[in-house]
Amino acid sequence: MSSMFSSQQQQAEWKPRTTLGRDVLAGKITSMDQIYENGLRIQESEIVKHLLPDIKSQVVHVGIVQKQTDAGEMTRFNALVAVGNEAGWFGIGKGKASQMRLAIDKATNAAYLNVIPVKLGCGSWECKCTQLHSVPFKVRGKGGSVTLEIIPGPRGLGLVAGENIKNLLKLAGLKDSWTKTFGSTNTMSSTTKAVFNALRSTYSVG
Incomplete structure (x- = not known):
């Protein structure tokens, strides 16, 4: 299962709950690089969506877990989601919920909070160009x-x-x-x- 959609489709009016979020919304921090260079912790997914407006999410896997309880059988969904902007930022996240949509939303939110920078380059001895199309080394x-x-x-x-x-x-x-x-x-x-x-x-x- 791999549905892709832009984070812009999910954007609602954002009211930051953290100092970092307020700094991003106020324009004091303008890039994800600034956040990582200063070792700041992202606690709001909206920060990533704001600084990487072209980020996309992809549902990697959804599984069903059935558990026997005193009240009967309980069904829960496990979702695994990846996010990235196809230009050096990538994250993965997991989510569990009683509804598939909620599990996917939880996993997507977790993936935004787990976003990491990916160093792109050209480490190929056959190519040796200066473009950012591969990894710089194995x-x-x-x-x-x-x-x-x-x-x-x-x-x-x-x-x-x-x-x-x-x-x-x-x-x-x-x-x-x-x-x-x-x-x-x-x-x-x-x-x-x-x-x-x-x-x-x-x-x-x-």
Whole structure:
């Protein structure tokens, strides 16, 4: 399941609840880079939507959990959502609720709060251009039993990956790369976390 929609469709009138939110709305902070360079913590999803107006969300997975209680069987939904602006910002989040829509909303909100910067570049020895179309060097990430490697690719290669991973990398802003996976990539929760950790290491490693 992968529905994409712009965060602008969800925008309501925002009344910030935190100092950071008020500074963003007042124009004292004008970019996500400022927030990360100063080590500030984002506690409102509206901050991300305001500073990255072109950010999109993608429902990665929705699962049903049925639990037996004294009152009978209770059904709950688990949602996994990824967000990104296709230009160097990416996040993932999970949500649980008794209704699918609420679970997706919770997961989307959590994904905004988990947004990280992704360092884009051209680490391909075959290409050596200056455009931000791939990763600057090989990165690796782990999630559960899944390990993922993202290897720089030359321009025009495209994303050599399974459909789910390809969609996540595109959301982060990658256009060309090879990928290698180890473990059961059918588990979307682990696979998505492996992608997130690999992309996060573009900054922590380099």
